[in-house]
Amino acid sequence: MLSREIHLKSYPKGLPSSENFELTTVTVSEDLGDKEVLVRNLYMSVDPYMRGRMSGKKTYVDPFALNEALTGGAVGRVVASRHNDWPVGTLVSHFFGWREAFKTADGRQLTKLPDMQDLSPSVWLGALGMPGLTAYAGLLEVAAMKEGETVFVSGAAGAVGAIVGQIAKIKKGRVIGSCGTSEKAAYLTTELGFDTALNYRQAPIAQQLAQAAPDGIDVYFDNVGGDHLEAALPLMKNFGRIALCGAIAQYNDQEPGPGPKNLAFAIIRRLTLRGFIVSDFAGMQKDFVRDMSLWMKEGQVKARETIVEGLDQALPAFLGLFKGENTGKMLVRL
Amino acid sequence: MLSREIHLKSYPKGLPSSENFELTTVTVSEDLGDKEVLVRNLYMSVDPYMRGRMSGKKTYVDPFALNEALTGGAVGRVVASRHNDWPVGTLVSHFFGWREAFKTADGRQLTKLPDMQDLSPSVWLGALGMPGLTAYAGLLEVAAMKEGETVFVSGAAGAVGAIVGQIAKIKKGRVIGSCGTSEKAAYLTTELGFDTALNYRQAPIAQQLAQAAPDGIDVYFDNVGGDHLEAALPLMKNFGRIALCGAIAQYNDQEPGPGPKNLAFAIIRRLTLRGFIVSDFAGMQKDFVRDMSLWMKEGQVKARETIVEGLDQALPAFLGLFKGENTGKMLVRL
Numbered sequence: 297m298l299s300r301e302i303h304l305k306s307y308p309k310g311l312p313s314s315e316n317f318e319l320t321t322v323t324v325s326e327d328l329g330d331k332e333v334l335v336r337n338l339y340m341s342v343d344p345y346m347r348g349r350m351s352g353k354k355t356y357v358d359p360f361a362l363n364e365a366l367t368g369g370a371v372g373r374v375v376a377s378r379h380n381d382w383p384v385g386t387l388v389s390h391f392f393g394w395r396e397a398f399k400t401a402d403g404r405q406l407t408k409l410p411d412m413q414d415l416s417p418s419v420w421l422g423a424l425g426m427p428g429l430t431a432y433a434g435l436l437e438v439a440a441m442k443e444g445e446t447v448f449v450s451g452a453a454g455a456v457g458a459i460v461g462q463i464a465k466i467k468k469g470r471v472i473g474s475c476g477t478s479e480k481a482a483y484l485t486t487e488l489g490f491d492t493a494l495n496y497r498q499a500p501i502a503q504q505l506a507q508a509a510p511d512g513i514d515v516y517f518d519n520v521g522g523d524h525l526e527a528a529l530p531l532m533k534n535f536g537r538i539a540l541c542g543a544i545a546q547y548n549d550q551e552p553g554p555g556p557k558n559l560a561f562a563i564i565r566r567l568t569l570r571g572f573i574v575s576d577f578a579g580m581q582k583d584f585v586r587d588m589s590l591w592m593k594e595g596q597v598k599a600r601e602t603i604v605e606g607l608d609q610a611l612p613a614f615l616g617l618f619k620g621e622n623t624g625k626m627l628v629r630l
Numbered sequence: 631m632l633s634r635e636i637h638l639k640s641y642p643k644g645l646p647s648s649e650n651f652e653l654t655t656v657t658v659s660e661d662l663g664d665k666e667v668l669v670r671n672l673y674m675s676v677d678p679y680m681r682g683r684m685s686g687k688k689t690y691v692d693p694f695a696l697n698e699a700l701t702g703g704a705v706g707r708v709v710a711s712r713h714n715d716w717p718v719g720t721l722v723s724h725f726f727g728w729r730e731a732f733k734t735a736d737g738r739q740l741t742k743l744p745d746m747q748d749l750s751p752s753v754w755l756g757a758l759g760m761p762g763l764t765a766y767a768g769l770l771e772v773a774a775m776k777e778g779e780t781v782f783v784s785g786a787a788g789a790v791g792a793i794v795g796q797i798a799k800i801k802k803g804r805v806i807g808s809c810g811t812s813e814k815a816a817y818l819t820t821e822l823g824f825d826t827a828l829n830y831r832q833a834p835i836a837q838q839l840a841q842a843a844p845d846g847i848d849v850y851f852d853n854v855g856g857d858h859l860e861a862a863l864p865l866m867k868n869f870g871r872i873a874l875c876g877a878i879a880q881y882n883d884q885e886p887g888p889g890p891k892n893l894a895f896a897i898i899r900r901l902t903l904r905g906f907i908v909s910d911f912a913g914m915q916k917d918f919v920r921d922m923s924l925w926m927k928e929g930q931v932k933a934r935e936t937i938v939e940g941l942d943q944a945l946p947a948f949l950g951l952f953k954g955e956n957t958g959k960m961l962v963r964l
Contacts, residue, residue: 337885350790355898356868356898356899485650521893521894523932525893526889534690540893540896540897541897542897543893543894543897546894552891552892552894553891554888554889555860555888555889555890555891555893556889557886557887557888557889557894558886558889559855559859559877559889560855560875560877560880560886561719561903561905562903562905563874563875563876563877563905563906564689564690564905564907565690565905565906566690566904566905566906566907566910567902567904567905568902568904568905569896569902569903569904570896570900570901570902570903571895571896571897571898571899571901571902572897572899572900573898573900574896576900
C-alpha cells in the first residue's frame with residue numbers, strides 16, 4: 297500500500313514555510329508479520345503545540361526528528377491484521393498522524409475507540425480528545441472554576457476555547473470569549489451560548505474586556521498570551537485564577553516579546569497563575585469522557601470542526617491555526 | 631505632651647522626596663477622658679509596601695490621606711491610662727506609626743505584647759511581626775515548600791528575605807539568596823547559613839543564578855520582580871512554585887517596565903505563580919508566633935535590625951529601603 301507522509305526537513309525559524317517540510321510517498325508492505333496490524337488513517341489533528349516540537353529544542357516533549365514523518369494525534373481503521381485483539385474494521389486512535397497509513401508491531405500504541413453512535417470518529421481528536429480534556433482539566437481543576445463565576449477565555453472559537461466556554465456555561469458561569477473575526481464572535485454568542493464575544497481585531501482587547509467585565513473576572517483561561525493576558529490582569533477579582541494553557545500569539549516569534557507589564561496585579565489581587573499541560577491530567581480522562589459524552593449527547597456542548605481534505609493540505613491547515621482560519625477543531629481528512 | 635509626626639503633603643511621582651512630606655509637631659493632651667490611653671512610641675516600622683499607599687490609588691489598602699500623619703506598624707508603651715485593661719507600662723503594638731505619641735479612646739486598636747524575655751520589643755515589627763509572618767506564610771503556605779527543596783529568595787538580606795532563607799534552612803532546603811552588596815552576601819552565608827549568596831550588582835543575576843542552581847529551583851520567593859523573576863523562570867523545575875510577594879525594584883517606576891519575556895516557562899514547566907498579601911494569612915498567626923519564638927530562642931533564626939534614631943530620620947530610612955541600605959528589618963527608634 298502506498299502511503300504519503302510529511303517529513304520535517306529543517307527546524308523553521310519564525311513562521312514555518314513549505315520549505316521546512318517534504319511530502320513523500322512510502323510503501324507500507326501489506327505482508328504482515330505475527331501480531332502486526334495495518335492502519336489506514338481517517339483523520340489527523342493539527343495543533344498549535346506542534347510548533348514547539350518544530351523548534352529543535354526540548355520543552356516538555358522531545359522535538360520532532362528531522363527527515364522522519366511528523367507525529368501527532370490521528371484516528372484510523374484497521375485494514376489488515378494478524379493480531380486477534382485488533383481485527384480488521386476496528387477504529388483506533390493513536391499518535392501516528394501526518395501519514396496516510398502505517399504498520400505497528402502490536403497494539404500497545406493504539407487505543408480502541410468506544411462505540412461511536414452518531415458521532416464521527418474525528419470527535420476523539422477534538423471535543424472528546426486532547427483539546428476537550430485540556431478545556432475540562434484547565435477550567436475545572438487548574439482554574440478551579442466555581443458555579444456562577446465570570447470566566448474569560450481567549451482563542452474562544454478554537455478547539456480548546458470553544459469547549460472551555462461551553463463547560464463554563466454548563467457550570468452557570470458568565471462567559472466572555474475573544475476571537476479574531478465577527479463571524480466567530482457571532483458563532484460564540486448565537487451557537488455556543490457565550491454571554492459576550494469580543495473581536496480583538498476590532499478594538500484593543502483591554503478596552504473591550506473592561507467594558508465586558510465591569511464587575512471583574514474570576515477565571516481567565518489563557519490560550520493566547522501577550523496583550524490578552526495583559527488585558528485580563530487588571531480586571532481580575534481578588535483571588536482570581538489564571539490557567540496558562542497556551543500563547544499562540546507568540547509561538548512563531550523568533551525573539552520572545554515583553555511579558556505583561558502589569559504582573560503586579562497578581563500581588564495586589566492575590567492571583568494564582570498556573571501553567572499546565574494536558575498530559576498531566578490523564579487521571580481525569582474517565583470523568584472527562586463520561587461528562588463530555590453526556591453533554592454532547594444532550595446538545596450542551598457543540599463541537600464544530602474545520603476539516604480540510606487530503607494530506608497535501610495538512611501543512612496549510614497547520615499554518616492556518618496561527619492565522620485563525622479554524623472555527624473549532626482543525627482536522628485533516630486523509 | 632508634644633509629639634512630632636510626619637504628614638503626607640502630596641502623592642509622589644517616582645521616588646518620593648522630602649517635598650512630599652512634612653514633619654510637624656502636635657500637642658497630645660495628657661488630660662485623658664474615660665477609657666483613654668496615651669501611648670509613647672518606641673519603634674516604628676518603615677516597609678516597602680508603604681510606597682503603594684503613597685500613590686493616591688486604592689490597591690489592596692486605601693491610599694494614605696493627605697495632610698494627616700502617615701500610619702504603619704509601631705510598638706510603644708502606655709504612659710498614661712484611664713483604662714483598666716491598659717495600665718501604664720504596658721507594651722503594645724499597633725498601627726499608629728510615623729508619630730511619637732498618640733491617644734486612643736479604647737484598647738481595640740492596640741495589641742498587648744507577650745512577655746519579651748530577652749528580646750527587644752522591636753522584634754514584633756520584624757521577625758515576630760508582619761515581615762516574619764510574610765516569610766512564614768509565603769514560604770510554607772503560598773509556595774508550599776517541602777523539606778529538602780531548592781529555594782531561591784531575592785532581596786534575601788531584607789526583613790522578609792532573611793527570614794525566608796532561614797526557615798528554608800530549618801526545612802532542610804538548599805537556599806540561594808540574592809542581595810545588592812558583597813557585605814550582605816557574606817552575611818547571608820556566614821551568619822544566616824544560606825548555601826549561596828549572589829550579589830546582583832556584580833554580574834547579571836540570570837547568569838549567576840544559572841550557575842548557582844544547576845539542578846533547578848523548586849521554590850522562588852520573589853521580593854524584587856523585574857530581572858530577578860525573569861532570571862528564575864527558566865531555571866524552575868517542573869511543578870515549581872513562585873510566591874509573588876513584592877517587586878521593590880519597580881515600586882518607584884512611573885511607568886511599569888516590561889514583564890518577564892519568558893513567562894512561557896510557566897506552561898512548559900507547569901509552574902504556579904501566586905501573589906499574596908500577609909493580611910490574608912492572619913489565621914496562621916498563632917502557629918507562626920509559636921514556631922518563630924522557638925526558632926529565635928534556639929538561635930535557628932537570627933533577626934538583625936537596621937535602626938535609625940529619631941522621627942526626623944524616618945523618611946531617609948524609608949527611602950533607604952529602595953537603595954538597599956538596610957540589612958534585616960529597617961526600624962526607626964523614637
